[in-house]
Amino acid sequence: MTPIDTTVPEKPRPKLDGPEKPFWDGLREGEIxxxxxxxxxxxxxPASRYCPHCHSPEFQWEAVAGEGEVExxxxxxxxxxxxxxxxxxxxxxxxxxxxxxxxxxxxAEGEAKDALAVGTRVRAVFEPVDNDLTLLKFRSAExxx
Amino acid sequence: xxxxxxxVVGVGTxxxxxxxxxxxxxxxxxxxxxxxxxxxxxFGDIDGIVINRxxxxxxxxxxxxxxxxxxxxxxxxxxxxAICIETAINLVSSGRCKTVALVYGNxxxxxxxxxxxxxxSYGSGANGLWFPYGMTSPGAFHALMMRxxxxxxxxxxxxxxxxxxxxxxxxxxxxxxxxxQPFDLDTYLNARMICDPLRLLDYCLINDGGVALIITSAExxxxxxxxxxxxxxxxxxxxxxxxxxxxxxxxxxAMKKVADRxxxxxxxxxxDMSALMIYDNFTPxxxxxxxGCGYCGEGESGPFVAEGHLALGAKYxxxxxGGHLSESxxxxxxxxxxxxxxxxxxxxxxxxxxxxxxxYSAAAPVCSSIVYSRDAS
Numbered sequence: 001m002t003p004i005d006t007t008v009p010e011k012p013r014p015k016l017d018g019p020e021k022p023f024w025d026g027l028r029e030g031e032i033x034x035x036x037x038x039x040x041x042x043x044x045x046p047a048s049r050y051c052p053h054c055h056s057p058e059f060q061w062e063a064v065a066g067e068g069e070v071e072x073x074x075x076x077x078x079x080x081x082x083x084x085x086x087x088x089x090x091x092x093x094x095x096x097x098x099x100x101x102x103x104x105x106x107x108a109e110g111e112a113k114d115a116l117a118v119g120t121r122v123r124a125v126f127e128p129v130d131n132d133l134t135l136l137k138f139r140s141a142e143x144x145x
Numbered sequence: 146x147x148x149x150x151x152x153v154v155g156v157g158t159x160x161x162x163x164x165x166x167x168x169x170x171x172x173x174x175x176x177x178x179x180x181x182x183x184x185x186x187x188f189g190d191i192d193g194i195v196i197n198r199x200x201x202x203x204x205x206x207x208x209x210x211x212x213x214x215x216x217x218x219x220x221x222x223x224x225x226x227a228i229c230i231e232t233a234i235n236l237v238s239s240g241r242c243k244t245v246a247l248v249y250g251n252x253x254x255x256x257x258x259x260x261x262x263x264x265x266s267y268g269s270g271a272n273g274l275w276f277p278y279g280m281t282s283p284g285a286f287h288a289l290m291m292r293x294x295x296x297x298x299x300x301x302x303x304x305x306x307x308x309x310x311x312x313x314x315x316x317x318x319x320x321x322x323x324x325x326q327p328f329d330l331d332t333y334l335n336a337r338m339i340c341d342p343l344r345l346l347d348y349c350l351i352n353d354g355g356v357a358l359i360i361t362s363a364e365x366x367x368x369x370x371x372x373x374x375x376x377x378x379x380x381x382x383x384x385x386x387x388x389x390x391x392x393x394x395x396x397x398x399a400m401k402k403v404a405d406r407x408x409x410x411x412x413x414x415x416x417d418m419s420a421l422m423i424y425d426n427f428t429p430x431x432x433x434x435x436x437g438c439g440y441c442g443e444g445e446s447g448p449f450v451a452e453g454h455l456a457l458g459a460k461y462x463x464x465x466x467g468g469h470l471s472e473s474x475x476x477x478x479x480x481x482x483x484x485x486x487x488x489x490x491x492x493x494x495x496x497x498x499x500x501x502x503x504x505y506s507a508a509a510p511v512c513s514s515i516v517y518s519r520d521a522s
Contacts, residue, residue, distance in 0.1 A: 012263065012276035020274065046274055052386065072296070072391070074288035075341035076279055080262040084279045089341070092280045094289050094390060102390045104280040118296025135277055 011083030016132060019047035022061035027134040030126050031063040034101050045101050066124025067141065068097035070116050095122060095138055108137040115140045147410060148522040150238035152366035152373035155184025155359030156482040161323050161473035164353040165255040169199045170208055172355030173250030177209065180357035185370030186244065191359075193242035195229045197221060198476070199250040215242055221251065223426060226477030227505070227513030231379050233360040243361060249478045250355040258351055260284065284348060284427060288340040290391045291429040295342060298444035300432070302342060304451040306333040308428045309346045309470050311455045316467025318457075318495035323350055324471045347428040349469035356478035358485075363521055374485045377502070378411030378516035380404075388510045396508040400437020403514035404506065411502075411516040415440060418516075419500040420487050421455070421463040422480035424507030425470050431455075431463070433508040457495060465495045481505055484517045 016024045023045065026033030034045040039056035043064060050057050072094045079085045093105045093116060107116055108125035116122065121141035128134045157179025159172050167175070173196070181187060194213045196202045198221030206216065215236060219225045229247050236242040260267070261282025275281070294300050310333060316322035328346070336345040366373035380403040384392055408414055415438070423434045432446035440461060441449035455463035466472040466483040473479060484503040486492050505515040 011279070012273060014274060014277050015272060018272065046272075046389070072289040072293035074285050074292055074343075075338070076285065077338040077341065078261070080259075080265075080281045081276065081279060089338070090279055092278060092285060092289075094293075102387070104275040104278050104390075106278050118293055129277075133277075 008086055009082040012081055013133060020045075023047070024133070026061070026063065027126055027136055028128075032066055032097070032124055032136060033061045033063050034099075035059045036062045043099050043101050045103070064097055064099040064101060066097070068095050068122055068138075070094070070118060070120045070122055070138075071096050071102070072118055073116060091116070093122075093138055103136060105135075106137050108139040111139050147412060149363045149375035149377045149518065151234040151360055151376045152363050152521075153358055153376065153485050153517070154361050154366050154369040154371070154373055155180040155182075155186065155357075156485045157181070157183055157357040158321065158479060158482055159355040161321060161352045161354040161475070161479075163254055164252070167252065167353060169250035169252045169355075170205055171250070172252060172353060173199045173205060173248045173357070174208060176250070176355035176357035177246060177248050180246070180359050183371065184359045186359060190244045191246045193233070193236050193245035195219065195232055195245065195247045197225050197229055197247070197249045197478070199248065205248070215245075221476070223424060223476035224507060224509040224511040224513065226481060227379070227381060227507060227515055228511060230358070230360070230376070230481065230515060231381055231513075233358075234376055234379055237360055237362045240362070243365060245360045247358045247360065248355070249357065249475065251475065252353045253474075254352045260351075282340070284343060285340045286391060287427040287429050288343045290395060290433070291342050293391070294395065294429065294432065294444070298447065300447035302334060303330065304447035305347065305428050305432070306330055307450045307453070308425070308431050308455065309333060311450075311453075312425065312464045312468045313471045315457060315462075315465050315495055316471035318493070319466050319472060322467040322472040323352055324467070343427060343429075346470070349426050349474035350471070352473040354473055354475055354479070356475050356482055358478075358481065371489060372519075374488045375518045375521045376515065377413065377518040378407035378409070378514075380406035380410070380514050382512045384510050384512060395433040395436065396512055397433070397437040397443065399512035400434060400506065400508050400514070401439065403512050404438040407514040407516050411518065412522070413502055413516055413518070415504075417502050418461065418504045420465055420484070420497045420503045421461050422484050422503060422505040423463055423468070424477050424480065424509065425464060425468040426474070428470070430508050434506045437508055437512070438504070438506050438514065457497065462497050465492060465497060477505075477507055481515070484515075488517055488519045
């Protein structure tokens with residue numbers, strides 16, 4: 001008898017040592033680090049060598065506050081990635097932090113399915129996947145941690 | 146008002162559906178042959194060619210046995226239909242080319258094209274940056290936009306449903322359409338969710354097919370087999386800043402620009418339009434175009450479509466072929482052909498009575514607007 005394979009396929013992983021390495025390192029340490037242009041002061045993410053606004057190549061990675069707003073959300077009923085099948089349907093959030101930087105993300109673990117609507121204030125939650133990877137998720141700002 | 150500089154003199158389309166015997170080159174050749182015959186021209190008359198979605202320009206021209214002066218190839222993104230048409234207008238109105246062929250071949254259905262998952266690079270892509278959150282697909286991008294529209298303006302699924310129901314009713318009158326069975330509101334609401342708030346019936350139909358257009362100067366256009374359809378106005382506007390995320394204004398700002406510029410060039414207004422062809426990769430795109438082009442007010446597209454204005458016989462018959470939602474996803478190309486056929490009076494049961502002007506528009510990171518007309522001025 002062939003044993004039944006009960007392993008859940010892995011979810012896609014980001015490239016941790018790519019241009020966004022400081023961001024992923026930051027999440028592991030509980031910070032949201034994005035690029036800040038040294039010339040015009042604007043924040044940006046994902047990473048780019050040149051500032052899209054003033055084209056300066058001078059930048060620093062710096063932490064921004066984890067408060068923001070849900071701009072929108074959608075709920076996936078189709079399995080584009082096998083790793084997400086066990087938790088389908090799953091929600092993707094579009095969040096804009098108060099610093100102006102945007103992220104696609106998911107509601108933090110344990111967040112009620114209907115707690116996040118368009119316009120809901122949220123704050124960052126740092127969810128470790130394993131020793132190398134922590135993901136940036138969000139929870140309603142009113143909820144207790 | 147200015148006189149049109151360019152005109153469509155030939156259009157060609159293949160069958161749409163599952164055509165596993167044909168690759169993208171074959172589909173392009175089928176459509177191009179059809180378009181040349183429609184124009185009363187031969188392959189040797191082509192002195193400029195713009196290729197879309199077919200993998201390789203050299204191989205295509207080798208198969209077609211042509212040596213045009215001008216050649217270019219463009220990525221298989223729907224926004225490129227209008228970009229290619231704009232290119233052809235520039236080539237013929239400047240006198241640099243006499244006869245420009247636009248050729249599109251898409252074997253996406255047989256090739257198993259997936260618009261989401263590990264190979265997804267929609268928009269500006271992100272090297273898979275968002276895949277760990279399960280974010281992927283142009284459908285999800287539009288679902289996010291639709292949800293926000295619902296949140297800001299109170300747009301409802303019942304309103305959105307009117308778009309796909311109306312286009313299906315039109316497709317029922319189009320023998321070339323892939324999906325021709327009309328459905329009711331319950332069927333729409335009960336269709337399976339793909340990416341909530343979008344259901345199966347909000348998504349376009351991936352198929353195999355090809356489309357070709359022949360464009361020449363307005364002056365030369367009179368000498369072809371059929372009456373010319375004039376390109377009275379055309380405009381493009383990119384929206385690339387921060388385009389990894391949905392635009393705050395649902396592309397309204399850029400759509401207003403292209404509508405104003407193309408209507409201005411045409412010397413025509415929205416009220417002059419006999420029919421609309423609106424890029425419908427997903428139902429929300431239709432709403433964003435209607436608002437951006439000024440057919441209804443900001444945030445009012447829900448009630449507007451629910452009032453039935455898009456149906457044949459109403460004020461703005463839209464996507465009379467069934468569009469991408471019901472005829473076939475030919476990435477804007479077949480909608481441009483439908484505009485031409487309406488203005489020639491070739492549309493049979495779905496013909497708009499006395500069609501004089503037709504407006505094509507597409508809301509996307511490259512917004513576009515084209516005004517087609519029976520008359521040159």
